[in-house]
Amino acid sequence: MGTGSSKNPDCSSSHGSDDREDQGGGQLYVSLKMEENSYLLKSELIPHVYGSVPLVGSWDPSKALAMERESSSMWELSFVVPPNHETLDFKFLLKPKYSNSPCVVEEGPNRLLTGGTLQGDARSAVFRLSGGEVLLEYRVFIKADRVSPFDLAASWRAYQENLQPSTVRGIPDVSMNSVPESGTEEMEVIVPDPTIVYSSSGIVESKSVGTLSSLQKQDGQRGLFVDRGVGSPRLVKSPSLTTFTVDQNVHSEAKDPIPAAAGAVAAAAVADQMLGPKEDRHLAIVLVGLPARGKTFTAAKLTRYLRWLGHDTKHFNVGKYRRLKLGTNQSADFFRGDNPEGIEARNEVAALAMEDMIAWMQEGGQVGIFDATNSSRKRRNMLMRMAEGKCKIFFLETICNDRQIIERNIRLKIQQSPDYAEEPDFEAGYRDFRSRLDNYEKVYETVEEGSYIKMIDMVSGHGGQIQVNNISGYLPGRIVFFLVNTHLTPRPILLTRHGESRDNVRGRIGGDSVLSDTGEVYAKKLANFVEKRLKNERAASIWTSTLQRTILTANPIVGFPKIQWRALDEINAGVCDGMTYEEIKKNMPDEYESRKKDKLRYRYPRGESYLDVIQRLEPVIIELERQRAPVVVISHQAVLRALYAYFADRPLKEIPHIEVPLHTIIEIQMGVSGVQEKRYKLM
Ligand SMILES: Nc1ncnc2c1ncn2[C@@H]1O[C@H](COP(=O)(O)OP(=O)(O)O)[C@@H](O)[C@H]1O
Numbered sequence: 001m002g003t004g005s006s007k008n009p010d011c012s013s014s015h016g017s018d019d020r021e022d023q024g025g026g027q028l029y030v031s032l033k034m035e036e037n038s039y040l041l042k043s044e045l046i047p048h049v050y051g052s053v054p055l056v057g058s059w060d061p062s063k064a065l066a067m068e069r070e071s072s073s074m075w076e077l078s079f080v081v082p083p084n085h086e087t088l089d090f091k092f093l094l095k096p097k098y099s100n101s102p103c104v105v106e107e108g109p110n111r112l113l114t115g116g117t118l119q120g121d122a123r124s125a126v127f128r129l130s131g132g133e134v135l136l137e138y139r140v141f142i143k144a145d146r147v148s149p150f151d152l153a154a155s156w157r158a159y160q161e162n163l164q165p166s167t168v169r170g171i172p173d174v175s176m177n178s179v180p181e182s183g184t185e186e187m188e189v190i191v192p193d194p195t196i197v198y199s200s201s202g203i204v205e206s207k208s209v210g211t212l213s214s215l216q217k218q219d220g221q222r223g224l225f226v227d228r229g230v231g232s233p234r235l236v237k238s239p240s241l242t243t244f245t246v247d248q249n250v251h252s253e254a255k256d257p258i259p260a261a262a263g264a265v266a267a268a269a270v271a272d273q274m275l276g277p278k279e280d281r282h283l284a285i286v287l288v289g290l291p292a293r294g295k296t297f298t299a300a301k302l303t304r305y306l307r308w309l310g311h312d313t314k315h316f317n318v319g320k321y322r323r324l325k326l327g328t329n330q331s332a333d334f335f336r337g338d339n340p341e342g343i344e345a346r347n348e349v350a351a352l353a354m355e356d357m358i359a360w361m362q363e364g365g366q367v368g369i370f371d372a373t374n375s376s377r378k379r380r381n382m383l384m385r386m387a388e389g390k391c392k393i394f395f396l397e398t399i400c401n402d403r404q405i406i407e408r409n410i411r412l413k414i415q416q417s418p419d420y421a422e423e424p425d426f427e428a429g430y431r432d433f434r435s436r437l438d439n440y441e442k443v444y445e446t447v448e449e450g451s452y453i454k455m456i457d458m459v460s461g462h463g464g465q466i467q468v469n470n471i472s473g474y475l476p477g478r479i480v481f482f483l484v485n486t487h488l489t490p491r492p493i494l495l496t497r498h499g500e501s502r503d504n505v506r507g508r509i510g511g512d513s514v515l516s517d518t519g520e521v522y523a524k525k526l527a528n529f530v531e532k533r534l535k536n537e538r539a540a541s542i543w544t545s546t547l548q549r550t551i552l553t554a555n556p557i558v559g560f561p562k563i564q565w566r567a568l569d570e571i572n573a574g575v576c577d578g579m580t581y582e583e584i585k586k587n588m589p590d591e592y593e594s595r596k597k598d599k600l601r602y603r604y605p606r607g608e609s610y611l612d613v614i615q616r617l618e619p620v621i622i623e624l625e626r627q628r629a630p631v632v633v634i635s636h637q638a639v640l641r642a643l644y645a646y647f648a649d650r651p652l653k654e655i656p657h658i659e660v661p662l663h664t665i666i667e668i669q670m671g672v673s674g675v676q677e678k679r680y681k682l683m
């Protein structure tokens with residue numbers, strides 16, 4: 001749906017010959033802030049930015065970028081304008097947080113940033129609400145700076161928060177599990193009358209890229225955290241909201257925080273860290289392999305798994321550094337083993353990424369995954385020297401001997417790699433990549449040194465093998481176990497809550513009630529759906545919890561084995577089991593408030609926290625990874641939030657707030673391109 005805003009003619013023709021002009025000259029880093037003067041009404045409205053470039057929605061309000069709260073009155077958004085969009089034409093927009101009311105576009109003309117300079121004069125943003133009767137005014141701060149790709153690469157660390165994607169938008173990220181964009185729905189928009197003119201003065205501050213984002217500030221405050229889970233030390237909350245201390249004198253180095261790992265797993269991880277030498281607190285997993293052997297895929301998958309378990313993990317992709325420093329158009333010759341300039345440039349970007357990774361660990365990061373071919377012994381020696389005394393290091397080599405799989409991977413690469421994004425001719429891209437591969441094969445040396453894990457032909461889930469050499473410690477052990485169980489056989493996993501229960505109708509949490517009439521209708525619809533969807537899938541299975549409402553929901557499904565898992569039972573609400581949220585608020589206000597403040601870590605008295613639920617779900621995740629046939633998981637709200645977060649790579653802190661509505665199926669498709677998601681609302 002259009003906005004009525006005038007589009008900048010320069011921008012709309014930006015696909016012309018000047019597209020590549022600015023590759024070396026830098027990109028525009030933009031930081032926008034909006035300050036509210038009355039918090040009350042505006043807290044229901046989320047400021048967004050939309051405008052002429054795809055990054056900010058190409059004037060589609062449903063794709064506008066949301067600003068994030070930096071403080072009680074300040075909203076913030078930072079992004080990098082792609083080099084081929086030097087002119088940015090944009091506006092602020094308010095979207096209601098909860099209701100379906102229309103969003104409101106700011107009054108006045110479009111804001112125009114050309115090459116880092118703001119045209120015109122607009123120090124405030126004015127919005128007209130309730131048919132024009134209410135005027136809302138925000139102070140606006142706009143900073144713009146031109147930064148070189150190299151600066152961007154070097155400052156990555158500063159912009160990234162490891163449990164959550166960067167708040168700086170527009171830096172391309174390697175990701176196989178991105179949540180599908182939901183912003184395509186039609187949206188009602190109120191556009192101001194263009195004839196009304198507002199006068200205000202504009203400010204553009206030129207600033208280096210070191211601006212602190214709200215997340216970085218949180219990061220700085222993050223203290224030592226160990227959950228009071230099974231077997232782990234009990235925690236005392238310190239006066240600061242986000243800092244915890246341990247009351248058993250276990251670990252007091254706030255500079256090296258143990259990430260939000262929980263429960264028994266955390267306890268083991270903590271013990272592992274405490275017992276070993278200092279460098280063992282940090283782990284570098286260095287990928288090795290020829291191109292198109294699944295290194296980036298495996299790195300992303302491991303990152304997702306370790307983060308979900310609560311380990312502070314970050315994926316460093318050297319290709320991304322290379323593209324930022326040297327551009328995307330390196331031909332196969334650049335990768336020749338007898339091209340000294342190419343070798344030097346590649347070593348330089350690898351060293352830069354490794355330095356970043358080590359610096360990130362020294363600030364508290366736990367597991368760094370270093371993703372490059374690292375195909376010569378010389379390169380690996382360089383990395384080992386850099387890691388000496390700073391982190392424990394092991395190599396993870398992916399080997400594939402199946403010609404057909406390699407061929408398929410190469411074709412996927414040409415379609416997906418940013419290196420070939422600007423190559424319109426598939427066959428030319430294919431020839432170039434093949435010759436790049438030949439260059440690598442000539443100098444490739446398989447790993448025989450140090451500690452390593454080799455994944456050999458592990459794509460289909462049978463017939464392959466994992467070789468392990470000199471691997472010790474808790475986390476490396478878990479990683480081996482995880483890798484042994486994963487494969488790429490395409491199959492769907494269907495996640496659904498049980499049909500509405502009688503307790504759901506009464507608003508009571510927990511319990512073990514039967515289904516309501518509506519819930520029974522859902523059970524029949526679900527059976528119909530499953531029978532059609534899995535018609536030819538004889539090996540599929542239905543997993544439920546041990547609670548009646550999931551077993552009854554599975555009842556009408558016939559023709560598939562049903563497995564009850566205790567681990568799939570709903571979060572244990574302890575002494576609150578059977579109460580309504582209102583009753584908890586009235587009778588146990590402290591419990592209610594504590595949960596509201598930190599729903600992820602809050603543990604019901606004699607019950608569980610979300611972190612506890614995640615820990616007990618780990619075997620379920622391993623089993624879901626291991627399965628080669630489809631699985632239907634019928635479970636509960638909290639449990640499905642945790643399972644879904646694993647597949648969708650959502651940060652831990654979001655888990656308790658993920659929407660998992662009743663009577664809806666979330667289909668997760670696992671396969672060679674990672675994880676995709678579809679939803680079916682049956683009622
Ligand atoms: N262990 C593996 N062996 C072979 N191919 C794999 C493996 N894991 C994933 N793949 C496939 O390889 C494709 C290309 O993987 P990618 O991670 O981009 O390769 P690389 O980083 O090695 O160049 C992925 O899309 C995936 O289908």
Ligand SMILES: O=P(O)(O)OC[C@H]1O[C@@](CO)(OP(=O)(O)O)[C@@H](O)[C@@H]1O
Nearest residue numbers: 504508509510570571573636637638
């Ligand atoms: O963490 P919150 O948001 O309370 O959600 C979990 C709650 O969801 C409920 C419903 O309110 O799940 P369920 O539908 O399985 O009964 C409660 O039993 C459970 O305590």
